[in-house]
């Protein structure tokens with residue numbers, strides 16, 4: 149069976165574009181090195197029609213289909229299981245720009261485009277595509293859509309879902325839905341677009357999208373702020389939202405522990421505030437559609453008021469692009485700094501911004517009580533109420549001993565986020581990592597609705613089985 153499917157796939161996309169499990173090894177381990185899969189084949193179709201034909205061949209042989217973008221996800225959502233039954237679909241050959249419409253401020257691109265390329269295409273057209281995240285040099289638009297990626301500009305522009313007007317999708321039956329509409333208003337029934345976005349390849353294969361473009365800002369001001377407490381950072385955020393309005397484009401948090409880790413892991417990197425005593429820092433960015441001088445004037449006024457009202461302890465304002473990039477480098481290196489320091493227990497929770505300080509105080513204390521000595525690396529998208537509440541091993545324990553507590557420790561963190569009105573995953577999705585814990589936080593009604601949607605769209609349960617929801621194969 150699998151031999152004839154392999155040959156059928158070769159006939160559909162060309163023998164050069166079908167790899168064996170051994171040849172596809174780099175795609176079969178997730179970024180964290182936690183999951184390792186096996187496949188019948190990895191297939192690289194060149195067009196939507198070829199994707200549809202591959203899906204039909206898989207349906208005919210009852211073969212699961214797992215789609216993968218840049219393999220930068222953190223939840224194992226794009227890694228096939230170890231059974232070797234699935235076909236892995238890679239859209240790297242589908243990286244064409246289909247249309248740029250500057251009057252409509254839209255861009256239509258295929259799912260295999262690298263995010264950075266999408267940003268560059270927009271820039272060349274004199275526009276901004278604002279989705280921005282650490283992995284942008286290697287993650288793909290398809291992966292961003294599949295996971296409803298967030299990143300560092302959500303505060304101003306929203307998640308991938310808010311940046312998308314239309315989609316092209318290959319269904320679980322191998323049909324093509326052309327929903328590439330460039331409409332900002334369309335009330336003609338159920339919103340299929342928003343259903344496919346964030347479904348992690350479990351409801352359909354997104355092959356192209358029509359994206360929203362924005363004006364390129366004329367000037368940006370970046371500052372690194374220091375705070376005496378998290379409450380103070382939250383109060384400053386509120387002040388900055390009121391003062392800057394829609395010009396506030398980023399508000400990213402780093403704890404003092406994070407800055408210390410960055411200095412340790414990137415000794416040649418930037419070292420702002422290296423002798424500061426404050427426990428919390430935030431990277432603030434303001435984008436201005438007038439001019440550099442206007443941006444700085446507004447910035448200084450709002451920050452001046454903030455100092456008067458004791459809403460911050462200190463501020464470093466980037467004087468030029470190089471300094472601004474250095475501040476951003478700190479933030480973007482944070483995930484890698486932790487990776488270099490060894491495995492840790494990661495979270496991407498969100499809570500209402502008004503609950504952030506209470507959540508951190510409560511959860512830090514709880515973890516010290518149950519897992520004394522664990523080290524907290526809390527950073528992330530404070531402007532969205534989304535924290536990477538990551539926990540590293542105590543210095544007197546091994547990484548392995550710490551990782552053995554993964555489920556119990558995460559449960560405390562997730563329970564705490566839930567109790568503070570939050571979510572257990574604001575950004576990284578469910579993948580396979582969180583499938584088993586989802587039921588604890590979603591009501592039976594909500595889970596049942598999700599299962600019924602999955603059954604309606606993918607009755608044979610062939611699309612990325614076992615991700616988001618437990619594997620529903622009989």
Ligand code: 2HG
Nearest residue numbers: 282483494528536538575
């Ligand atoms: C980030 O915001 C990413 O840098 C990764 O979402 C977070 O590595 C992490 O925990």
Ligand code: ZN
Nearest residue numbers: 299528536575
């Ligand atoms: Zn993040």
